[in-house]
Amino acid sequence: MNIKNYLSILRLTELFDGFSTEELLNLFKTHNYIISKYNKGSIIHFESEKCNYLDIILKGQVFIQKIDEKGMY
Numbered sequence: 470m471n472i473k474n475y476l477s478i479l480r481l482t483e484l485f486d487g488f489s490t491e492e493l494l495n496l497f498k499t500h501n502y503i504i505s506k507y508n509k510g511s512i513i514h515f516e517s518e519k520c521n522y523l524d525i526i527l528k529g530q531v532f533i534q535k536i537d538e539k540g541m542y
Contacts, residue, residue, distance in 0.1 A: 470504040472497045478527055 476493050479485045485493060501522045507513060513524065516535060 472502065472504065475504070475527065479525070482525075484525075 473494070476490055479493060480488065480490075488496070503522060507529075513531065
């Protein structure tokens with residue numbers, strides 16, 4: 470998967486609509502990013518996990534749950 474395949478979708482968002490294609494390519498060249506697909510029900514991040522990159526959801530839904538170490542909400 471290559472970021473170039475997603476530039477047209479990214480530019481449709483408010484966050485990236487002011488960027489040119491060249492600016493977006495430079496942005497993603499100089500910053501950490503991972504292109505991932507997640508299966509339904511997958512855990513994407515844990516609460517105490519260090520944030521190393523920006524997550525941008527292009528398709529689907531994300532549900533946020535706060536669960537403690539005992540498995541309680």
